[in-house]
Amino acid sequence: MKIIQINSKETLEIRSKVLRPNLPISTCEFLGDDDEKTFHLGGYLDDKLIGVASFYSEDHDEVERYQNPYRLRGMATLDEYRGRGVGKNLLNEAFLVIKERQGGVLWCNARTNAIGFYEKLGFSVVGEEFEIEGVGPHFVMVRGL
Numbered sequence: 001m002k003i004i005q006i007n008s009k010e011t012l013e014i015r016s017k018v019l020r021p022n023l024p025i026s027t028c029e030f031l032g033d034d035d036e037k038t039f040h041l042g043g044y045l046d047d048k049l050i051g052v053a054s055f056y057s058e059d060h061d062e063v064e065r066y067q068n069p070y071r072l073r074g075m076a077t078l079d080e081y082r083g084r085g086v087g088k089n090l091l092n093e094a095f096l097v098i099k100e101r102q103g104g105v106l107w108c109n110a111r112t113n114a115i116g117f118y119e120k121l122g123f124s125v126v127g128e129e130f131e132i133e134g135v136g137p138h139f140v141m142v143r144g145l
């Protein structure tokens with residue numbers, strides 16, 4: 001498996017299939033996708049893109065005590081390739097990149113049913129569960145670097 005930086009357009013197909021299957025692909029373009037500080041990682045197996053994740057320089061009330069916070073969005077592995085470590089490898093690579101950039105923390109709005117995945121990667125839940133309209137229940141999760 002290979003983890004490399006990709007561009008925002010390359011994330012769209014997997015974001016759409018995994019995260020927004022019943023919505024137009026335009027809903028898979030996120031604010032800040034092409035900002036200078038944003039980066040996107042792709043996981044490849046035999047030259048096939050099987051997982052993606054995106055990282056934005058973005059603040060949140062829950063991470064005020066950290067310097068230079070980054071936000072994770074669009075974390076997705078194709079259904080048929082789950083459980084092979086691509087999600088883990090994408091995040092471990094992101095931790096290195098963010099640390100190199102003097103980022104102090106990575107946070108995300110985690111779907112409640114993905115909390116166990118993030119906990120294995122060192123994230124902790126902060127605050128109460130909340131609903132994202134049309135997507136479902138979430139928690140803010142934080143991983144200091």
Ligand SMILES: CC(C)(COP(=O)(O)OP(=O)(O)OC[C@H]1O[C@@H](n2cnc3c(N)ncnc32)[C@H](O)[C@@H]1OP(=O)(O)O)[C@@H](O)C(=O)NCCC(=O)NCCS
Binds near residue numbers: 019088109
């Ligand atoms: C969550 C997701 C990205 C995980 O990707 P993945 O490539 O299957 O993850 P990995 O294979 O790297 O798993 C790493 C570890 O987390 C565990 N894990 C994976 N998904 C999990 C989940 N939903 N709950 C609890 N543990 C989970 C794996 O068993 C593995 O454990 P191990 O290291 O002890 O073997 C993937 O299941 C997915 O795309 N889900 C649908 C979209 C989604 O919920 N995205 C997150 C939105 S916030």
